[in-house]
Structure formats: structure tokens, C-alpha cells
Amino acid sequence: MSHLQQSFTVQFVYNVFFTGKLFDSTNPLLADFFTQQASAETRKKLLFVIDSGVVDTHPDLPTSIKTYFAQHADLVDLVPELLIIPGGEVAKNDPDLVEKIVDAVDRNGIDRHSYVAAIGGGSVLDLVGYAAAISHRGIRHIRIPTTVLSQNDSGVGVKNGVNYRSKKNFLGTFVPPVAVFNDNQFLLTLDDRDWRAGISEAIKVALIKDNAFFEWIESHAERLAARDMTAMQYLIHRCAEMHLQHISSGDPFEMGSSRPLDFGHWSAHKLEQLTNFETRHGEAVAIGIALDSLYSQQLGWLTEADTSRILTTLRTLGFTLYQPMLDTDNSAGVLKGLAEFREHLGGQLTIMLLQGIGRGVEVHEIDADHVRQAIATLREQESLNLQPAL
Amino acid sequence: MSHLQQSFTVQFVYNVFFTGKLFDSTNPLLADFFTQQASAETRKKLLFVIDSGVVDTHPDLPTSIKTYFAQHADLVDLVPELLIIPGGEVAKNDPDLVEKIVDAVDRNGIDRHSYVAAIGGGSVLDLVGYAAAISHRGIRHIRIPTTVLSQNDSGVGVKNGVNYRSKKNFLGTFVPPVAVFNDNQFLLTLDDRDWRAGISEAIKVALIKDNAFFEWIESHAERLAARDMTAMQYLIHRCAEMHLQHISSGDPFEMGSSRPLDFGHWSAHKLEQLTNFETRHGEAVAIGIALDSLYSQQLGWLTEADTSRILTTLRTLGFTLYQPMLDTDNSAGVLKGLAEFREHLGGQLTIMLLQGIGRGVEVHEIDADHVRQAIATLREQESLNLQPAL
Incomplete structure (x- = not known):
């Protein structure tokens, strides 16, 4: 031998x-x-x-x-x-x-x-x-x-x-x-939905890696929503740069246990599928970011103020942060996304959460009840949000 | 920009x-x-x-x-x-x-x-x-x-x-x-055809890179034909080693202009296809080696003695060096293989020929008349070879 x-x-x-x-x-x-x-x-x-x-x-x-x-x-x-x-x-x-x-x-x-x-x-x-x-x-x-x-x-x-x-x-x-x-x-x-949808990936990368970039997005959210091209070009350049850095500094072909730069993605993938892709990827990611931010807050990892800044930025950009497919009856559907996410990435389940803005932390377990609670919070907030002011 | x-x-x-x-x-x-x-x-x-x-x-x-x-x-x-x-x-x-x-x-x-x-x-x-x-x-x-x-x-x-x-x-x-x-x-x-067929890749790599290995195969041809396992294991080990070295020392994913270790392969690929894969890959490569050795001899690059050693070694191993699909009427068919070989590898046509045993040299043009002449030589030699001794 x-x-x-x-x-x-x-x-x-x-x-x-x-x-x-x-x-x-x-x-x-x-x-x-x-x-x-x-x-x-x-x-x-x-x-x-x-x-x-x-x-x-x-x-x-x-x-x-x-x-x-x-x-x-x-x-x-x-x-x-x-x-x-x-x-x-x-x-x-x-x-x-x-x-x-x-x-x-x-x-x-x-x-x-x-x-x-x-x-x-x-x-x-x-x-x-x-x-x-x-x-x-x-x-x-x-x-x-x-x-x-x-x-x-x-x-x-x-x-x-x-x-x-x-x-x-x-x-x-x-x-x-x-x-x-x-x-x-x-x-x-681009139509407004596609203009907006791409911004959620920039928010994602900012939230897990770069507080200053999140602050920039937060302060430019109205301009971005109003289709300011100068702001958009900065956002694209910085987001692309961070994406390239993550690839080259890590495990580009994900052969080991390293993971892509995913936050808010496990539920997003499933939500796209459950809505037959009528909810676009970036729109689903915005909801996924909101969901996992609330989840992080429930763990005591993210302050209520920071969670609120994230959700407000997403709403200022025009994102809707609730989708009926998330409903309690369907929450088993979204939760199925956890298993599929694990299987596609391989190895054990790894989910990114936040321990502060700009600080992503990986966990290997997700509690279904906490997810349902985060979904309930989103539903409540969005229904208030959608009601006309009295 | x-x-x-x-x-x-x-x-x-x-x-x-x-x-x-x-x-x-x-x-x-x-x-x-x-x-x-x-x-x-x-x-x-x-x-x-x-x-x-x-x-x-x-x-x-x-x-x-x-x-x-x-x-x-x-x-x-x-x-x-x-x-x-x-x-x-x-x-x-x-x-x-x-x-x-x-x-x-x-x-x-x-x-x-x-x-x-x-x-x-x-x-x-x-x-x-x-x-x-x-x-x-x-x-x-x-x-x-x-x-x-x-x-x-x-x-x-x-x-x-x-x-x-x-x-x-x-x-x-x-x-x-x-x-x-x-x-x-x-x-x-393995049946005898499959036992034999794999040997042609070892001959190929020896002819273009390692004269000593060819001499070893030449002197062990009868034992290999008689299914001597010790000889076969040495042949496999050395051939695999040379194949691995070629990959790691060069351009493993062939992104540049480097080529795989191919000799006798342009006609072999086509011959397999023309015979509906009844001629197995290694059998087709043996014919391809014979053809390109004769072609090298016609260019004056390989001596008649060395060409004869190559063909004799192949025949001692039990290879048939002519296939009716090579026939003049069909030579256009085999010659079509040149274009397909170029297209699959990409870039310009590159064909390995021999300037001696153990010395492969790449050329970028193949003369169709020379190919037809090599085919004719093989047909003639094989028909003599197949006739019972008087």
C-alpha cells in the first residue's frame, strides 16, 4: 500500500x-x-x-x-x-x-x-x-x-x-x-422594486461587517429611495468591494467550513420559493434582515434602539417587512428553510445573527418559538405602519 | 471609470x-x-x-x-x-x-x-x-x-x-x-481488451516524456500481454505519477494555452466516434499512436528503427493497428477530428508529434496527405501482419 x-x-x-x-x-x-x-x-x-x-x-x-x-x-x-x-x-x-x-x-x-x-x-x-x-x-x-x-x-x-x-x-x-x-x-x-431590492444586500454586508457603511446607508436612505444616482453608485461600489474582499480573504470556493456572507438569508430563500418568486430576492432579504434582527434583539444581543434603526432604514427605503406567507399558519413553511439552508451549504446549520450593528456572529441553533415571536412582531408593526394616520 | x-x-x-x-x-x-x-x-x-x-x-x-x-x-x-x-x-x-x-x-x-x-x-x-x-x-x-x-x-x-x-x-x-x-x-x-487498452496511455506518456519508461514497457510487453500483475502494477504507478506531475507542474485547469498530455489522441477521439465507440478509447489511442509515429517518421523526426520499435511494442501487446474506418474513403472522416480536437481544446490547433522516443514536440499544422500516407502504411502492414505465415 x-x-x-x-x-x-x-x-x-x-x-x-x-x-x-x-x-x-x-x-x-x-x-x-x-x-x-x-x-x-x-x-x-x-x-x-x-x-x-x-x-x-x-x-x-x-x-x-x-x-x-x-x-x-x-x-x-x-x-x-x-x-x-x-x-x-x-x-x-x-x-x-x-x-x-x-x-x-x-x-x-x-x-x-x-x-x-x-x-x-x-x-x-x-x-x-x-x-x-x-x-x-x-x-x-x-x-x-x-x-x-x-x-x-x-x-x-x-x-x-x-x-x-x-x-x-x-x-x-x-x-x-x-x-x-x-x-x-x-x-x-430599473423599476422602483428592482432599484430598491438590490440595496438590501448592501445593508446585509454593512450590518455584519461595517458599522460606518450602515451609518452611511441610514443617512442616505431617503436619497437612495429618491433614486439619487451618485448615492447609488457609492453604495454599489462599496458593497461590491466588501463582497470581493470576503471571497478573496476566505475560502473562495467554500470547500471548508467557511460560509458566504449571509445574513437574513435562510428565511429569504424559503420566502421566495413560498411566494413562487413573486417576492423578489432583495425584497425577501429585507424581510429576512428584519426577522433576524428582531431575533437578535430577543437574544439580548441587539439593543431595541439599534433594531429600530435597522427596521426604520429598511422602511425609509420603501421595503415592506411582512409577507402573508410568514403567517403563523405558514411559519412551519418558513422554518423548513432552515433545513434546506443547512443542506445547501453543507455541514452543520450556521446562521449569522447580530451582536451589534457591524458585528455578525454565527450560531448553530435557531429556536422556532423565537422565530414565531419575531414574525408576530413584524406582522403587528407592519399592520400599524400600513394604517393611515388618524 | x-x-x-x-x-x-x-x-x-x-x-x-x-x-x-x-x-x-x-x-x-x-x-x-x-x-x-x-x-x-x-x-x-x-x-x-x-x-x-x-x-x-x-x-x-x-x-x-x-x-x-x-x-x-x-x-x-x-x-x-x-x-x-x-x-x-x-x-x-x-x-x-x-x-x-x-x-x-x-x-x-x-x-x-x-x-x-x-x-x-x-x-x-x-x-x-x-x-x-x-x-x-x-x-x-x-x-x-x-x-x-x-x-x-x-x-x-x-x-x-x-x-x-x-x-x-x-x-x-x-x-x-x-x-x-x-x-x-x-x-x-477485466477482459483482455480492457486489460490491454489501458496500456496505450502509458505508452503515450512514455513516448513524449520518458525514454526509460518506454524501454521498460518494450522489454515487459510480453509479460504485460500475459497479464503479469507485478508488471502491470509498476506500469500503472509510473503512468499515474507522470500524469499527476504533468497536471501539477503546468496549468491544471488548462486556462492558458497549455495542453493535456495528448499524443495520438486527435484521431483516436474521432475513431471512437466513427466506430460508435466499438473501438475502445485505449484501442483507438494505440492506432492514433501508430499513426502519429508514422507521421513523425515521414517528417524525418523519428528514425525508421524507432518507429518500428513503437509499432512492434504495440503489436506485441496485442493491439490491432488498423481499423476499416481509417480507410481512404473515410479518411475525410478521421481528418474531421482535427477541427473538433482544436475546438474542444480551444485556441489554435496543437498536435503532439515525436522527435525521438521520449521527446514530444508540438506542431500547429497537420498535412492531410501525410496522414493519408500514414494510414496507407498501417493498412498495408496490418494486412501482411494478419496473413498466416506461409
């Missing part, structure tokens, strides 16, 4: 760019990227997959892309066929969409040194990233996130995935993109 | 163990492995997926597995359901098999810290490895290769994959296993 030991490290490097009007002929960013990536050996191809919702609000986008790459035909061969696919969480339930992208990769001869670029919200990025990751054992993948949520969180990270038999992200891989381009112009056409 | 740079490295470590009677109650290897992997935090599960061909020749295997892990129930929870799936290259064409494994992962609550162990030939390992890699973004995967080919080559490496619309390994990922257990007892029940 003998053995050979194999050991190696793999380095991953990519940039997250912040820009506006990415496909404007005067914007050199993409052209510069492909210039740096060019190799004398081989021509590279570039296949675009675009969220149909983005094409609806930016009908000139396909033409802009074609014009841009016609100007830069020396750098990369744009595949003339732009693939347009539906977005939103339901898209991740449809295995035909993965197949559609893989077939386009096949049909257009996209090899491992060529590129698939995805333009869209988090769901389209997750779906396209997954299809790229499994084609030819990994085609180079460029992300162009178009929502607040994807620009500050999921789009800049290393995960991709699709749902399987309606289980969220059951299939997926850890594969970093080769570049991320955050274009603020896409934010202008 | 600003940017954030993300950069991190990920370390991968795993052992390749050489043993016999892995599931014998007196063999501590697996128990030791799970003892080292144990964590106080959490119970881990272990799901076995087994090649039906292996169960046919080792009918006691399921019972042995159950008995072994009943003795070691403190270390890991064996999933009582052992999944038995068909093997061979055709299995990789069947998307239902991937789904079957993913469903078993779901049904049995296998999380990212639990294990899927595959027992079988290279195809089953590729298929199970792929299903494990995409489930929950990567479940820990143990490989127990049962053929010469998988013990010395594919089973010890970092690739997995399945065929898609009959394109070989079109879907797959680079994800290392957490351990490989090479059990020589499985080799005893």
Missing part, C-alpha cells in the same frame, strides 16, 4: 469595472479589455446572451453591440446571432434555457479560449455563467450586470447556478468570470 | 492510493481516510455509484461495501441505497444518468461536505464526477477506478464530463477528486 500525493494551486484574477454607456463608440473599456486579452495564436469569438427584459427597456442595445464590435473587428469576432432569453428567477427553473445556450456555443464553435458575455439581472448571469462553466469544461465568461443586486453582489462573485426541480441553485459551480462590467446606465431603467 | 481587482488562489490536495481488496474488513485504508476527514461539527454521508459491469464480475461488492461501513459506522453514514448504473462510453451519451445521480443526491440529502464515491471504469467516473461537480456547486467526490485506463490516467486527474449530442466530453468541469483508491483486485476480472 503506497500513495502519491497531488497538490497544486490555481490562481484566479479578474477585474470589476465601473462605467457608463459601455457600448458607446467613445467608451474604450471593452476594446481595451480585448486588446489585453488578445493572443497572436488565435482569433477569439464572442457570443452575447441578453436578458429580454433589458432589450425591452434598451431596444437599441443589440445595434449598439454590433456597431461597437464592428469598429473593433480586429480584436474579437462577434457572433452575429445575439441570444435573447427571459430573465428573472423563473428562468432558472427552465432546463431548456441552459440547453439553448449550450447549443449556441456548439453551433457557433465557441471554444474554451472564446467568450460568452451575459447582459442581465442576476438570474440571467447565473444561468449563462452555469452554461459557460459546463461547456467544454469552462468557456471564458464576461458578466455585464444590469440590476443593483447583480452589480453589487451576485454578479461580482464566483458562483453560478440554476434551480433543479424548483430547488434554488441546486445545480451550479464555483467559476469566476474573466471580467465584470458594471454599467450605471442600465440602472436608470 | 474605476475598477476593483479580484485575485485569489485556491489550493487542491488529494491522494492517489494503491491497494488491493479495498473493502476487505482488514484493509484500514478507507477507514483511515474517513478518520482524517472527520469533523466534530457534522455527520457526513457517503453515496456509492457503481458501474453495473463491475457488479456483474464482483457480485459480492455491494455486500462487502455494506459490511465494511457497518464496521465503521462511527466515521461516515453509508447511504443504504447503492446506485448501480451502466458503464462504457455510451453511458456518457445518456443525460438521464446524470439526472439519476443528481436525484439520488437530492433524495438522500447529500450536502457539499458529504461524499459521492464512484466505482467503475473511466466513463462511470467521468459521469459521476460531473454529476457531483454540478450538485450543490460541488460535492466531495471519491474515485475508485476499476480499469487499467482509469487507474493510470483519467481516474487520477482533474477532469470529468459527459457527451452532449454525441460530442465527446462537450459538457464537463475541472474539479479534482478528494481521493482516488486504485484497487488491483478489480484488474483481475
Whole structure:
């Protein structure tokens, strides 16, 4: 009995760019990227997959892309066929969409040194990233996130995935993109729900890691709610930066016991599913943050004043902090999320709670009665909140 | 316009163990492995997926597995359901098999810290490895290769994959296993074709990297053909070692322009497909080695004497070096393999040839007429070879 030991490290490097009007002929960013990536050996191809919702609000986008790459035909061969696919969480339930992208990769001869670029919200990025990751054992993948949520969180990270038999992200891989381009112009056409929803991930990361950032959000909540672009760009940049730091300083592919930067997420995942994804991810996370903040307060870990600051900030931003699916009758449904959360992350149950603003602490047990009590508090507060002032 | 740079490295470590009677109650290897992997935090599960061909020749295997892990129930929870799936290259064409494994992962609550162990030939390992890699973004995967080919080559490496619309390994990922257990007892029940077929990968690696190893194979060809187990174990160990070294010393996930250790493979992949996988991978590689050795000789890079040594060694081992699908009428078919080989690896065409035994050299062009000439030589030699002596 003998053995050979194999050991190696793999380095991953990519940039997250912040820009506006990415496909404007005067914007050199993409052209510069492909210039740096060019190799004398081989021509590279570039296949675009675009969220149909983005094409609806930016009908000139396909033409802009074609014009841009016609100007830069020396750098990369744009595949003339732009693939347009539906977005939103339901898209991740449809295995035909993965197949559609893989077939386009096949049909257009996209090899491992060529590129698939995805333009869209988090769901389209997750779906396209997954299809790229499994084609030819990994085609180079460029992300162009178009929502607040994807620009500050999921789009800049290393995960991709699709749902399987309606289980969220059951299939997926850890594969970093080769570049991320955050274009603020896409934010202008978001509806108010999507503008708002992405902010909850920034609140999440601030609450568990950065008190100063939470104070900044708290003091800019009204401006953010009023769609102030300068405030939003700062929020996205800082949130993306913290997300990247968490990945690179820890266990990027979560092979050990380390956890993603999750707070307020165990109930959020389940709530999305219970509402058939009508409650959007960021909206569910806002409720999850409120729930786990109240839970932290019940443990005596968070002061009533701090809990109130968190809930007030969320409400100022326009979030509704109660959803009928949370109701006592359904609380067993939400509590089921605990088991599924554990199973998806693997290992023992680990839930982030707060021991103060900016100070997340992991626990390994959640008391169902305390959760029900937090739900009851939210229901009561929201019903008062929704009543017209006398 | 600003940017954030993300950069991190990920370390991968795993052992390749050489043993016999892995599931014998007196063999501590697996128990030791799970003892080292144990964590106080959490119970881990272990799901076995087994090649039906292996169960046919080792009918006691399921019972042995159950008995072994009943003795070691403190270390890991064996999933009582052992999944038995068909093997061979055709299995990789069947998307239902991937789904079957993913469903078993779901049904049995296998999380990212639990294990899927595959027992079988290279195809089953590729298929199970792929299903494990995409489930929950990567479940820990143990490989127990049962053929010469998988013990010395594919089973010890970092690739997995399945065929898609009959394109070989079109879907797959680079994800290392957490351990490989090479059990020589499985080799005893291989049919002669499978015993022989795996030897061609060892010849391949010797020809491009290690003259001394080729001389060893040459001088042990008769013993290997006569199924000498001591010789076979040395061959497997040395070949696996060279394969591991190539991975760790280079570009393990082939993200740059580096290539796998391929010689004689461009035509082999196509030949397998043209014969509907009736010609097994190792048999096709033997033909591919013969073809590319003759091609190297035509370039004046390999002496006639050395070419003859290579072909003689292959024939002594029992390989047939001609296949009717190579015929001139079909040579366009095999030559199509060049384009597909380039596309799968990405970048420009890169083919390994020989400038001597133990000295592989990459070229970027292949002359079709030279290939046809090499095919004609093989056809002629084999027809003489097959005629009974007068």
C-alpha cells in the first residue's frame, strides 16, 4: 500500500469595472479589455446572451453591440446571432434555457479560449455563467450586470447556478468570470422594486461587517429611495468591494467550513420559493434582515434602539417587512428553510445573527418559538405602519 | 471609470492510493481516510455509484461495501441505497444518468461536505464526477477506478464530463477528486481488451516524456500481454505519477494555452466516434499512436528503427493497428477530428508529434496527405501482419 500525493494551486484574477454607456463608440473599456486579452495564436469569438427584459427597456442595445464590435473587428469576432432569453428567477427553473445556450456555443464553435458575455439581472448571469462553466469544461465568461443586486453582489462573485426541480441553485459551480462590467446606465431603467431590492444586500454586508457603511446607508436612505444616482453608485461600489474582499480573504470556493456572507438569508430563500418568486430576492432579504434582527434583539444581543434603526432604514427605503406567507399558519413553511439552508451549504446549520450593528456572529441553533415571536412582531408593526394616520 | 481587482488562489490536495481488496474488513485504508476527514461539527454521508459491469464480475461488492461501513459506522453514514448504473462510453451519451445521480443526491440529502464515491471504469467516473461537480456547486467526490485506463490516467486527474449530442466530453468541469483508491483486485476480472487498452496511455506518456519508461514497457510487453500483475502494477504507478506531475507542474485547469498530455489522441477521439465507440478509447489511442509515429517518421523526426520499435511494442501487446474506418474513403472522416480536437481544446490547433522516443514536440499544422500516407502504411502492414505465415 503506497500513495502519491497531488497538490497544486490555481490562481484566479479578474477585474470589476465601473462605467457608463459601455457600448458607446467613445467608451474604450471593452476594446481595451480585448486588446489585453488578445493572443497572436488565435482569433477569439464572442457570443452575447441578453436578458429580454433589458432589450425591452434598451431596444437599441443589440445595434449598439454590433456597431461597437464592428469598429473593433480586429480584436474579437462577434457572433452575429445575439441570444435573447427571459430573465428573472423563473428562468432558472427552465432546463431548456441552459440547453439553448449550450447549443449556441456548439453551433457557433465557441471554444474554451472564446467568450460568452451575459447582459442581465442576476438570474440571467447565473444561468449563462452555469452554461459557460459546463461547456467544454469552462468557456471564458464576461458578466455585464444590469440590476443593483447583480452589480453589487451576485454578479461580482464566483458562483453560478440554476434551480433543479424548483430547488434554488441546486445545480451550479464555483467559476469566476474573466471580467465584470458594471454599467450605471442600465440602472436608470430599473423599476422602483428592482432599484430598491438590490440595496438590501448592501445593508446585509454593512450590518455584519461595517458599522460606518450602515451609518452611511441610514443617512442616505431617503436619497437612495429618491433614486439619487451618485448615492447609488457609492453604495454599489462599496458593497461590491466588501463582497470581493470576503471571497478573496476566505475560502473562495467554500470547500471548508467557511460560509458566504449571509445574513437574513435562510428565511429569504424559503420566502421566495413560498411566494413562487413573486417576492423578489432583495425584497425577501429585507424581510429576512428584519426577522433576524428582531431575533437578535430577543437574544439580548441587539439593543431595541439599534433594531429600530435597522427596521426604520429598511422602511425609509420603501421595503415592506411582512409577507402573508410568514403567517403563523405558514411559519412551519418558513422554518423548513432552515433545513434546506443547512443542506445547501453543507455541514452543520450556521446562521449569522447580530451582536451589534457591524458585528455578525454565527450560531448553530435557531429556536422556532423565537422565530414565531419575531414574525408576530413584524406582522403587528407592519399592520400599524400600513394604517393611515388618524 | 474605476475598477476593483479580484485575485485569489485556491489550493487542491488529494491522494492517489494503491491497494488491493479495498473493502476487505482488514484493509484500514478507507477507514483511515474517513478518520482524517472527520469533523466534530457534522455527520457526513457517503453515496456509492457503481458501474453495473463491475457488479456483474464482483457480485459480492455491494455486500462487502455494506459490511465494511457497518464496521465503521462511527466515521461516515453509508447511504443504504447503492446506485448501480451502466458503464462504457455510451453511458456518457445518456443525460438521464446524470439526472439519476443528481436525484439520488437530492433524495438522500447529500450536502457539499458529504461524499459521492464512484466505482467503475473511466466513463462511470467521468459521469459521476460531473454529476457531483454540478450538485450543490460541488460535492466531495471519491474515485475508485476499476480499469487499467482509469487507474493510470483519467481516474487520477482533474477532469470529468459527459457527451452532449454525441460530442465527446462537450459538457464537463475541472474539479479534482478528494481521493482516488486504485484497487488491483478489480484488474483481475477485466477482459483482455480492457486489460490491454489501458496500456496505450502509458505508452503515450512514455513516448513524449520518458525514454526509460518506454524501454521498460518494450522489454515487459510480453509479460504485460500475459497479464503479469507485478508488471502491470509498476506500469500503472509510473503512468499515474507522470500524469499527476504533468497536471501539477503546468496549468491544471488548462486556462492558458497549455495542453493535456495528448499524443495520438486527435484521431483516436474521432475513431471512437466513427466506430460508435466499438473501438475502445485505449484501442483507438494505440492506432492514433501508430499513426502519429508514422507521421513523425515521414517528417524525418523519428528514425525508421524507432518507429518500428513503437509499432512492434504495440503489436506485441496485442493491439490491432488498423481499423476499416481509417480507410481512404473515410479518411475525410478521421481528418474531421482535427477541427473538433482544436475546438474542444480551444485556441489554435496543437498536435503532439515525436522527435525521438521520449521527446514530444508540438506542431500547429497537420498535412492531410501525410496522414493519408500514414494510414496507407498501417493498412498495408496490418494486412501482411494478419496473413498466416506461409
